[in-house]
Amino acid sequence: MATVNSNYRKLQAGYLFPEIGRRTRQFLADNPGVQVMRLGIGNTTEPLTPTIIRGLHEGVEVLAQVETYTGYGDEQGETALREALARRYKGYGAELDADEFFVSDGAKPDTANIQSIFGLDNVVAIQDPAYPVYVDSNVIAGRTGQGVNGQYEGLVYMPCTAENGFFPDLPQGKVDLIYLCSPNNPTGAVATHAQLKVFVDYALAHKAIIIYDSAYASFISDPSLPRSIYEIEGAKKCAIEINSFSKEGGFTGVRLGWAVVPKTVECENSEPGEIRRMWFRRQTTMFNGASNIVQKGGLAILSEAGQAECREVIGYYMRNARAIREGLEALGLTCFGGVNAPYIWLQTPGGMASWDFFDKLLREAHVVGTPGSGFGPRGEGYFRLSAFGHHADVLRAIESIQKNLKL
Amino acid sequence: MATVNSNYRKLQAGYLFPEIGRRTRQFLADNPGVQVMRLGIGNTTEPLTPTIIRGLHEGVEVLAQVETYTGYGDEQGETALREALARRYKGYGAELDADEFFVSDGAKPDTANIQSIFGLDNVVAIQDPAYPVYVDSNVIAGRTGQGVNGQYEGLVYMPCTAENGFFPDLPQGKVDLIYLCSPNNPTGAVATHAQLKVFVDYALAHKAIIIYDSAYASFISDPSLPRSIYEIEGAKKCAIEINSFSKEGGFTGVRLGWAVVPKTVECENSEPGEIRRMWFRRQTTMFNGASNIVQKGGLAILSEAGQAECREVIGYYMRNARAIREGLEALGLTCFGGVNAPYIWLQTPGGMASWDFFDKLLREAHVVGTPGSGFGPRGEGYFRLSAFGHHADVLRAIESIQKNLKL
Numbered sequence: 075m076a077t078v079n080s081n082y083r084k085l086q087a088g089y090l091f092p093e094i095g096r097r098t099r100q101f102l103a104d105n106p107g108v109q110v111m112r113l114g115i116g117n118t119t120e121p122l123t124p125t126i127i128r129g130l131h132e133g134v135e136v137l138a139q140v141e142t143y144t145g146y147g148d149e150q151g152e153t154a155l156r157e158a159l160a161r162r163y164k165g166y167g168a169e170l171d172a173d174e175f176f177v178s179d180g181a182k183p184d185t186a187n188i189q190s191i192f193g194l195d196n197v198v199a200i201q202d203p204a205y206p207v208y209v210d211s212n213v214i215a216g217r218t219g220q221g222v223n224g225q226y227e228g229l230v231y232m233p234c235t236a237e238n239g240f241f242p243d244l245p246q247g248k249v250d251l252i253y254l255c256s257p258n259n260p261t262g263a264v265a266t267h268a269q270l271k272v273f274v275d276y277a278l279a280h281k282a283i284i285i286y287d288s289a290y291a292s293f294i295s296d297p298s299l300p301r302s303i304y305e306i307e308g309a310k311k312c313a314i315e316i317n318s319f320s321k322e323g324g325f326t327g328v329r330l331g332w333a334v335v336p337k338t339v340e341c342e343n344s345e346p347g348e349i350r351r352m353w354f355r356r357q358t359t360m361f362n363g364a365s366n367i368v369q370k371g372g373l374a375i376l377s378e379a380g381q382a383e384c385r386e387v388i389g390y391y392m393r394n395a396r397a398i399r400e401g402l403e404a405l406g407l408t409c410f411g412g413v414n415a416p417y418i419w420l421q422t423p424g425g426m427a428s429w430d431f432f433d434k435l436l437r438e439a440h441v442v443g444t445p446g447s448g449f450g451p452r453g454e455g456y457f458r459l460s461a462f463g464h465h466a467d468v469l470r471a472i473e474s475i476q477k478n479l480k481l
Numbered sequence: 482m483a484t485v486n487s488n489y490r491k492l493q494a495g496y497l498f499p500e501i502g503r504r505t506r507q508f509l510a511d512n513p514g515v516q517v518m519r520l521g522i523g524n525t526t527e528p529l530t531p532t533i534i535r536g537l538h539e540g541v542e543v544l545a546q547v548e549t550y551t552g553y554g555d556e557q558g559e560t561a562l563r564e565a566l567a568r569r570y571k572g573y574g575a576e577l578d579a580d581e582f583f584v585s586d587g588a589k590p591d592t593a594n595i596q597s598i599f600g601l602d603n604v605v606a607i608q609d610p611a612y613p614v615y616v617d618s619n620v621i622a623g624r625t626g627q628g629v630n631g632q633y634e635g636l637v638y639m640p641c642t643a644e645n646g647f648f649p650d651l652p653q654g655k656v657d658l659i660y661l662c663s664p665n666n667p668t669g670a671v672a673t674h675a676q677l678k679v680f681v682d683y684a685l686a687h688k689a690i691i692i693y694d695s696a697y698a699s700f701i702s703d704p705s706l707p708r709s710i711y712e713i714e715g716a717k718k719c720a721i722e723i724n725s726f727s728k729e730g731g732f733t734g735v736r737l738g739w740a741v742v743p744k745t746v747e748c749e750n751s752e753p754g755e756i757r758r759m760w761f762r763r764q765t766t767m768f769n770g771a772s773n774i775v776q777k778g779g780l781a782i783l784s785e786a787g788q789a790e791c792r793e794v795i796g797y798y799m800r801n802a803r804a805i806r807e808g809l810e811a812l813g814l815t816c817f818g819g820v821n822a823p824y825i826w827l828q829t830p831g832g833m834a835s836w837d838f839f840d841k842l843l844r845e846a847h848v849v850g851t852p853g854s855g856f857g858p859r860g861e862g863y864f865r866l867s868a869f870g871h872h873a874d875v876l877r878a879i880e881s882i883q884k885n886l887k888l
Contacts, residue, residue: 077602077751078759085762092556115550119552121546122545143529182769183767194486329772365734442504
């Protein structure tokens with residue numbers, strides 16, 4: 075008599091984005107003919123650039139010839155791709171070996187699966203608000219108790235508020251696994267060197283592990299802000315970094331990312347190099363590598379021409395971000411983020427509940443956003459707007475908000 | 482103070498294929514200039530066919546145009562692909578809805594991850610020998626005790642031997658999750674309707690769940706043998722099936738597969754439809770879909786032209802299988818499989834230990850195969866040879882064995 079993993083039943087409501095989809099479909103069914111404008115999911119909309127398209131076509135073409143066809147690839151991902159990633163990090167001032175990189179099918183699977191190489195007794199600290207995957211993967215694994223009012227027993231929530239600039243203070247009690255995301259999804263805040271150093275020093279002192287999600291690093295334009303946690307001294311002993319080509323190269327649907335697990339990362343009971351070896355074992359046992367075609371696209375993204383093209387597209391999205399932020403501020407709304415990150419974190423008017431504002435914005439302005447409370451209790455009273463979209467559509471959405479939203 | 486998941490330390494030796502790679506590299510380092518012939522890993526070698534290449538190029542090209550570009554795809558995979566899969570199963574006599582299919586990046590991740598939606602107290606039964614991922618994923622999750630002589634405490638091993646035609650009898654004690662693989666990797670045996678019915682009836686009577694790996698179904702040429710467990714009445718209430726385009730379409734490196742989780746599957750404590758919903762939740766939380774480019778390739782594989790081309794390539798590999806089997810039998814060796822499956826299961830001469838035979842075959846004939854003991858205790862004394870390879874290389878390997886292997 076098999077039984078299900080009852081931890082799944084602790085998960086509250088649907089995963090955020092399916093729930094947004096459900097409400098939007100319902101609205102469209104109730105209001106036929108209405109055009110909805112989407113500033114919700116952080117989903118890329120601009121086509122892949124010529125260099126990347128060429129790389130992908132070449133990736134297909136090599137599979138057509140018996141001389142160049144390949145089956146299963148290198149276990150950690152193509153060597154050339156890992157070497158190119160290592161060169162990128164060298165540019166950040168971080169010396170990492172190519173075999174400390176693990177190419178994957180994206181940051182979501184990696185951020186969800188990384189917890190599985192740690193013990194179930196580890197206490198998990200997350201920024202509040204945070205990308206829901208950090209929380210949900212730990213709920214499913216059994217590291218939490220029940221959820222009460224959007225908060226799970228046993229998890230340590232680190233408040234990120236306007237008061238602390240949306241970067242948390244150190245947690246009070248003992249914590250073992252600390253998830254940090256910068257540039258932050260959903261708040262758009264970017265951690266400084268000094269802010270990260272506080273956490274790295276804490277992790278080193280307490281043998282805690284930082285899981286650092288830098289999926290939006292390519293949106294940082296301020297050269298004084300760190301693009302990788304390995305810019306902080308000591309981070310190679312306590313931090314795992316996860317990143318992705320999804321937003322940098324438009325690969326949300328193409329699927330490619332990477333994790334960095336330095337050989338020097340260690341925790342309480344690990345032998346030298348063991349954490350990296352465990353992730354290697356996890357990935358070779360439960361994953362079979364990112365698509366070989368897609369990895370060729372990743373190499374194209376990292377080429378000089380690819381990087382120049384990606385910067386153009388990122389600039390395009392960041393013009394959207396500015397239009398959103400300025401458009402909303404002109405209405406007297408308070409906004410954060412949107413400068414070195416593609417997300418604008420909007421304070422709902424009059425302290426309205428996030429899902430109420432979702433419904434109001436959809437009903438009045440026909441604009442879909444993401445309720446802040448979907449990212450954690452401290453997201454309540456906030457709302458995330460995404461800069462991903464065609465520029466004309468974004469302008470139309472902002473215009474509709476300016477014209478139709480009853481404030 | 483973070484701690485690692487100590488279940489990883491229970492895993493015995495390396496994952497099988499990395500270990501083969503290690504020994505092969507060592508042999509090549511010790512014997513420079515020697516050419517090694519590989520009949521080891523089941524890795525495809527023939528190029529993708531024209532229809533599939535065209536589908537993949539089209540998949541790339543749509544991403545180059547703003548009008549056709551797509552980001553995140555449908556959560557369970559492209560609807561057209563899931564509908565095409567449902568039509569295939571209809572051809573097997575199994576009525577399944579498109580939303581009972583979950584497109585993934587391959588059978589390995591799915592067979593590894595599927596256990597995570599079941600409770601940790603479930604007793605797991607596996608065929609012995611078996612594809613190592615079933616065992617290792619359950620060891621990592623914590624459903625076993627220590628490993629002793631290649632066997633883990635708490636796992637139920639179902640012997641597959643020459644005596645029972647390499648299909649197991651029902652297990653004696655209580656079991657909850659039963660992994661079955663047909664056509665079998667590594668033995669090449671294919672379960673009959675009658676054999677599967679025994680297990681389906683058992684699962685229905687005991688509310689057990691069958692996890693059915695049919696990754697090699699397209700190699701079945703005998704029309705009397707089942708290609709899906711859903712050909713067996715009642716299986717939709719107790720079985721999850723996992724399959725892949727890796728071997729059928731040469732997608733080992735391209736990465737595409739699917740799981741079938743019928744809405745009617747149930748176990749002891751599940752509500753109606755809950756197991757399917759849990760897999761949906763697992764995949765939407767911890768996975769972000771297979772590459773959109775690659776899914777276009779999957780659609781091409783399932784097209785009429787694609788299917789005709791794939792049958793050609795499968796016929797090519799099966800000619801390899803016959804050459805291997807006949808070549809070894811001519812030496813007086815005893816072989817199984819290789820008729821409706823791309824694997825030949827060879828009894829080692831004189832009851833030699835599998836890894837000893839691995840070393841002997843490599844040293845004397847310069848041929849790499851896979852030691853049977855790597856698949857479980859009852860694989861000891863056996864050896865797996867793979868039919869994936871260029872035909873000329875396979876003939877050369879067999880000739881080398883015939884000429885150089887000292888029997």
